Structure formats: C-alpha cells, structure tokens
Amino acid sequence: MTKNASSRKLSVIEPQRESHQVKNSAAGDSPLKSLNRQFDLAADIVGLEPDLRELLKAPYRELHVQIPVKMDSGRLEIFHGYRIQHNAVRGPYKGGIRYHQDVDRDEVLALATLMSWKTAVVDIPFGGAKGGVCVDPQKLSKRELQALTRGFISKIDLIIGPHRDIPAPDVNTDEKIMAWMMDEYGKKHGYCPGIVTGKPVALGGSLGRKEATGRGVVFTIVEAAKHLKLELKNATAVVQGFGNVGSHAALFLHELGVKVIGVTDVSGGFYDKKGLNIPELIEHSTKYKTLSGYVKADSLSNDEALRTACDILVPAALGGVFTAEVAREVECKLIAEGANNPSTVEADEIFEKKGILVIPDILCNAGGVTVSYFEWAQNLQQYRWDVDKVNEELEKIMTRAFSEVHKIATEKKISLRTAAFVLAIERCATATRLRVL
Numbered sequence: 362m363t364k365n366a367s368s369r370k371l372s373v374i375e376p377q378r379e380s381h382q383v384k385n386s387a388a389g390d391s392p393l394k395s396l397n398r399q400f401d402l403a404a405d406i407v408g409l410e411p412d413l414r415e416l417l418k419a420p421y422r423e424l425h426v427q428i429p430v431k432m433d434s435g436r437l438e439i440f441h442g443y444r445i446q447h448n449a450v451r452g453p454y455k456g457g458i459r460y461h462q463d464v465d466r467d468e469v470l471a472l473a474t475l476m477s478w479k480t481a482v483v484d485i486p487f488g489g490a491k492g493g494v495c496v497d498p499q500k501l502s503k504r505e506l507q508a509l510t511r512g513f514i515s516k517i518d519l520i521i522g523p524h525r526d527i528p529a530p531d532v533n534t535d536e537k538i539m540a541w542m543m544d545e546y547g548k549k550h551g552y553c554p555g556i557v558t559g560k561p562v563a564l565g566g567s568l569g570r571k572e573a574t575g576r577g578v579v580f581t582i583v584e585a586a587k588h589l590k591l592e593l594k595n596a597t598a599v600v601q602g603f604g605n606v607g608s609h610a611a612l613f614l615h616e617l618g619v620k621v622i623g624v625t626d627v628s629g630g631f632y633d634k635k636g637l638n639i640p641e642l643i644e645h646s647t648k649y650k651t652l653s654g655y656v657k658a659d660s661l662s663n664d665e666a667l668r669t670a671c672d673i674l675v676p677a678a679l680g681g682v683f684t685a686e687v688a689r690e691v692e693c694k695l696i697a698e699g700a701n702n703p704s705t706v707e708a709d710e711i712f713e714k715k716g717i718l719v720i721p722d723i724l725c726n727a728g729g730v731t732v733s734y735f736e737w738a739q740n741l742q743q744y745r746w747d748v749d750k751v752n753e754e755l756e757k758i759m760t761r762a763f764s765e766v767h768k769i770a771t772e773k774k775i776s777l778r779t780a781a782f783v784l785a786i787e788r789c790a791t792a793t794r795l796r797v798l
C-alpha cells in the first residue's frame with residue numbers, strides 16, 4: 362500500500378479514474394467497486410428497481426481542493442483535499458476526515474458511500490460523506506498541521522454546515538484538529554459547535570465520544586458471541602491497529618475478561634499467549650505515540666497478527682487488509698470490523714466457507730457516528746448528557762441494530778454483511794421514494 366506521497370501531492374487527479382488500483386482486492390477491484398459489488402448483491406435480494414439502484418450508488422457532490430501551506434522551511438507546499446457527499450436522503454451528510462498519504466478520490470468516495478449505509482443500519486438521522494487530505498501528518502509540525510486544517514476547512518466551508526454536512530475525526534485526525542475546524546468555520550459563521558463532532562468536551566464534545574467506536578465494536582462482539590455460544594471470559598483476541606478504535610476495543614475486551622493476546626500498530630506490535638497488559642500498552646502508546654519500545658512481550662508483525670490463531674480478530678487500522686490470500690490463512694471464529702472496508706469480496710467468500718462470522722464495518726464500527734449523533738443533538742439543544750446516558754443509549758442502538766441485521770441474515774440465509782446492506786438499502790430506498798419519486 363506504499364505510494365510516493367511527495368510525487369502525488371502535486372499531481373492533478375482525474376475525477377473518474379480508478380485510482381491506485383489494487384488497494385482493496387486481490388482480484389483488482391478498487392474499494393468502491395468492491396463496495397458496490399456488496400451493494401448489488403443486497404439490491405438483488407431486495408429487488409431494488411434499476412433507477413433507484415443507480416441513484417443510491419452515485420455520489421451527490423464531490424469537491425476536490427488544493428490547500429497551499431507555507432511550510433516552516435519557507436517553501437509553499439500544495440496539498441490535495443476532498444470532501445465527497447454521497448447521500449443525504451435520511452439527514453445531513455455525516456462522515457470523518459482522514460489525513461493520510463494514501464488518501465485519494467476513490468478511497469474517499471468509497472468511505473463516503475459506506476457512511477450512507479452505516480448511518481442507515483443504525484437508523485440515525487444522517488446521510489453519508491467523507492473527507493480526506495493526502496498528507497503524512499507525522500511529517501508536519503504542529504503549526505503546519507494547524508495551517509493545513511484551517512486551509513482545508515476554508516476551502517470546503519461552502520458545502521458543510523450543521524444542517525448540511527458535519528465532519529468528524531478519522532485516521533490521523535483527533536479532537537484537537539476538530540477544535541481547529543470548529544474555530545475556522547466559526548470565523549465566517551459565528552459560534553457553531555454543531556459543525557463538527559468528536560470535539561474536546563470543553564468545546565461541546567460529548568462525553569464518551571472518544572471511546573464510542575471501540576465500545577460499539579465490543580457491544581457487537583458481545584451480541585455475536587451469544588449466537589456463537591462463545592464464552593468471552595476464556596476467549597482470545599487479536600487487534601490490528603492501536604489508535605482510537607483499536608486501543609479502546611482492546612481495552613473493553615480486556616475489561617470483559619477476554620485475553621487480548623496480540624496488538625499491533627503501524628510500527629508492528631506484541632504477542633503474549635497469556636494475554637497482554639492492555640492498560641499498560643495504552644499508557645505506553647499514549648506517552649510515546651507508538652507501541653514500539655514496549656519490552657514486556659514478544660514482538661508481532663502486522664502480517665502475523667492477522668494470521669494469529671484466536672477466537673476474535675479485530676482489524677482496526679486501514680482498509681483492504683483481508684485480501685483472498687490473507688483470508689485463507691485467518692484462524693478465528695469471529696471477525697469484528699473496527700476498520701472501514703477491511704475485507705474484499707473474495708475474502709468475505711472465504712470467511713463464509715470457513716465458517717467465520719464477520720460483523721461488517723457498517724454495523725460493527727457504527728458506535729462512533731452514533732455518539733457523534735448524540736454530540737450533534739446536544740449541541741443543537743445546548744444541553745449536555747452525562748456519560749452513563751451516552752453509553753446506555755449507545756448500547757441500545759448497537760444491540761438493536763445487531764439484532765435487526767441478525768434477524769434478516771437468519772431469515773434470508775445470508776451473511777451479516779449482506780443483511781446489513783439489505784437493511785440500509787431498504788431504509789434509504791423508502792426515504793428516497795417518499796422524498797423524490
């Protein structure tokens with residue numbers, strides 16, 4: 362997945378190209394193609410009319426901007442940013458902003474599309490959007506990062522708004538970056554905390570938002586374990602990615618008595634068959650911004666992590682990690698997709714044949730956008746919920762969504778992923794018929 366970031370930063374990106382090719386599939390599908398194959402599979406089951414099928418798959422609006430930043434060296438560097446609004450038939454566009462050297466139009470469009478289905482699966486009143494800037498933020502100073510963030514928001518300002526499109530954090534963007542975004546938007550529009558979610562609590566962020574995606578992942582694991590008759594107390598888990606989603610998922614699994622035997626981040630990771638000390642690893646990774654340097658366990662590479670025998674495997678880093686080749690070597694009972702788009706269609710077929718239950722991303726990691734919805738609702742009401750209310754409401758929504766998806770999967774004898782798509786398509790199609798047809 363490595364690409365030459367510096368050569369791409371200044372390149373002009375053609376709107377319709379199939380970018381960066383084999384990022385998500387051994388068969389050569391782009392993430393978007395892969396996703397739309399999953400959509401079509403479910404649309405066939407629903408019997409969706411051809412015109413609605415096209416309408417629901419196509420994005421509403423795509424914005425590609427240049428962001429000039431004066432670097433500390435005095436040089437002007439131009440970064441490329443995207444905000445893609447996929448569908449807003451059920452509510453304002455909603456989706457995170459990613460800073461990564463692999464960001465391109467195709468990836469952002471796939472992630473925007475995924476958000477429309479995700480918000481529909483958990484039945485919250487939002488549509489789907491995504492943003493991204495092609496940059497390796499590790500290479501920027503704090504001043505450069507702030508300038509880039511403010512520059513990006515000032516360029517996409519005309520299409521976002523608290524009732525139009527509400528960004529949030531994603532890979533390499535955090536609450537500090539959300540605070541800069543809110544501040545920049547406020548310069549033109551006045552005080553407006555509802556313009557982004559995932560803000561610091563002191564600025565109107567919701568209690569429980571930081572942990573929400575990982576917590577939601579674990580709520581769905583608890584439900585799936587009941588169906589698998591998997592005793593979580595004696596179960597083992599491996600988590601790939603130790604950022605916001607991965608570290609919280611690992612912590613909540615650890616608190617339930619699951620032995621988390623492997624964790625990795627971009628630097629590699631660690632293995633202990635007796636179970637790792639997750640709170641200590643979180644302390645280490647918070648202090649040093651990497652897992653690297655921890656000395657109390659054996660080392661584990663990212664490749665090994667996905668192939669480690671365990672009960673529960675949680676991909677919580679980037680997309681496209683389960684190619685067919687990797688899938689053949691996966692040895693677990695349950696995959697909980699904390700990351701967006703981690704499995705190719707071919708990998709999914711292999712998991713099904715192997716009897717591995719997959720909790721799909723559009724259900725599994727929807728806890729983040731669900732608490733973003735709570736944050737937005739609190740901002741609009743100028744009111745604050747306590748953390749117990751946030752977590753209780755989150756649990757209600759995640760367990761209800763799991764049970765609705767599981768029911769469809771059982772009745773129609775289809776995978777949880779196809780069932781989640783069926784549910785999402787039915788909800789979006791109903792709203793579209795009511796609004797526009």
Ligand code: NAD
Nearest residue numbers: 532533574602603604605606626627677678700701726729
């Ligand atoms: P993050 O930036 O906080 O963490 C990303 C983690 O992945 C880091 O530990 C990083 O070291 C690791 N990583 C990066 N590249 C890697 C590689 N090549 N191999 C192994 N590990 C690698 O990001 P996050 O917010 O935790 O997001 C992780 C995933 O979850 C993404 O797919 C994101 O789209 C998805 N997601 C996030 C949220 C959210 O609320 N943050 C919600 C839903 C889905």
